[in-house]
């Protein structure tokens with residue numbers, strides 16, 4: 001786990017923000033962790049960034065009634 005994972009799990013970052021952070025922090029992230037992180041940032045099932053933002057939005061608004 002790194003700061004990006006932590007923030008993602010707390011839903012404090014959107015995927016796009018996380019990708020940007022990753023780009024800035026990549027040199028300080030352990031090489032063995034990069035692959036894992038890239039799987040989170042670029043999931044196979046979701047290709048469209050706008051869709052993913054929408055997905056995050058839905059996720060953020062559902063769950064409470």
Ligand SMILES: [Zn+2]
Nearest residue numbers: 001002005037
């Ligand atoms: Zn991490």
